[in-house]
Amino acid sequence: MKLYEFEAKEILRMYGVETPPSVLVMPGDDVAAKIREAGLEPPLVVKSQVLVAGRGKAGGIKLVESVEDAVRVAGELWRKPIKGILPGALLVEKAVPHDAELYTSIIIDRSERRPVILASRFGGMDIEEIAREKPESIVRHYVDPFLGLRGYEARMVGKAIGLSGRLLNSYASFLQVLYRVFTALEAELVESNPLAIVGDKVVPLDARIIVDDNSLFRHRELVERRRVEQRGEYTEWEVKARQQGLPFVELEGDIGIIGNGAGLTMATMDLVYHFGGRPANFLDIGGGARAELVKKAVSFLLEFPKAEKIFINVFGGITRGDEVARGIVAAVRESGSSKPLVVRLSGTREEEGRRILEEAGIYAYTDPVEAVKKVVSL
């Protein structure tokens, strides 16, 4: 779950980090009144709240010198899609004059299987280019997941990006808080870019947090507290699928795809392309799907307008062929849809599954290549 900038900053404040004074503007709000109520004096920054990286470059962040300008710019930002996405809210923030911009993030390094801190004395909008062109300027520091980030380590990182004196201590304290947030929220990523140097202090001008979806059962408050709808991160049909608990990604083509397991589902997409078709989606029923879930997935694609035909590719291990077949048959019966459906079924209890399907008039392939060729040719 990606958090908006304003949500990430609320969390940092809860952990005692000083962030620039700001006010959140929702659709329909009187921007000037909001700014006055919050007691914000220009210059101000108006920031589009969208869940995509690279907002600044895409024109989603504007510096303004007066409240009137803020109102005008806000009007523009409401209508300005950032990478195709309209903002769910705007954040009006006091502009903070600063001396330099740093970069700091914490992510999980998959190969090292440990959290890694990435820090650079060059922050701001060009961090991705800096990472490419001057990788040596990015300091990497691995953290022991049991010990957590020790104070001396945080100071070492600060030192390594060229900080000293009271600024070094301010940075080290900030980094330790960032690490606490990273573990408390079970985040995949916490980031501050730019992290401004203001005199002898660091101030996060931006903050980004992505929480691991698998851990959300322990962080219901994040979901419940959400005031701004998760606009734009997902398409309309992706939102619908998520509400039903289906891992679904919308694509550009016309062949609806269901597979079991992300690997096989992706390979099925690749195979459809290989034989000249275009997948309309990725839909993974995962491991051990029972008939009810299969039915839900098939019904979903029967309704999904982009999917003009459907290809179901299941190789059962923990997933049982008879359950899959029952789910398919139930979905087709209940929908009354006449969308063409091609099924490939192999693995655990495939004979029984095949029998159930054939009794309902659905032929099941065992050879996936034959099945793909069939669905592409329909």
Place this chain on the structure above:
Amino acid sequence: MAVLVDSETRVLVQGITGREGSFHAKAMLEYGTKVVAGVTPGKGGSEVHGVPVYDSVKEALAEHPEINTSIVFVPAPFAPDAVYEAVDAGIRLVVVITEGIPVHDTMRFVNYARQKGATIIGPNCPGAITPGQAKVGIMPGHIFKEGGVAVVSRSGTLTYEISYMLTRQGIGQSTVIGIGGDPIVGLSFTEALKLFQEDPQTEALVLIGEIGGDMEERAAEMIKKGEFTKPVIAYIAGRTAPPEKRMGHAGAIIMMGTGTYEGKVKALREAGVEVAETPFEVPELVRKALRR
């Protein structure tokens, strides 16, 4: 010879009374795996398919000291606890089938196991099988056949797909390991390759990767350095997946341009690995490699 699981494997099933645990305990027994005990807290004293159930791993080990492997079917919120329990009891190989475990949990129990000298396979994986000797996992046993080709894979279903194709073409497997599709897994490609390098039964290796992460690139680096010397055939899933989108429950996501299909294929080809365009070309490439 074999890798990780063999005829000496004695299995404990954690979560044996659950739907999956019980179904697959039976399937493992039918395959001929020595499943000697199960654990479900609160269900101690009962039996599942003739296998005695205990309340704790320690109690199971007291009655069955021969246990050397555990397989975990415990639901995600409690699975990490089951892994710690197995590792603390001294079990050296723990196969974690459970999907949806929070990544911070996985990071901690994987590090803990390594410090204690235990190997974790998974989580979110199909397990491992040495055809004809033992299967510790959820894969359909009949699709495998004894032989000389190792299969190591991040995807469960593609493991079955490709192994079954090999079998139908008469190419048997030494050991097949599904390492799991999560961002962090206990056993990596490079670690699996180290094991297969030492295994005299393994003549060639099939590596099934996915977009996301850098595990395939690390394996390529190892092959390039000459630390794995047997022929390798690879397939990478996700060529047509859009960037920055998570494909399903798995860790398959291209972030900031790293972990792309092209990058992985390039690294593998530069290391002399044959990369198949579709999973269905793998058997032919394996056959060619074995002829050489």
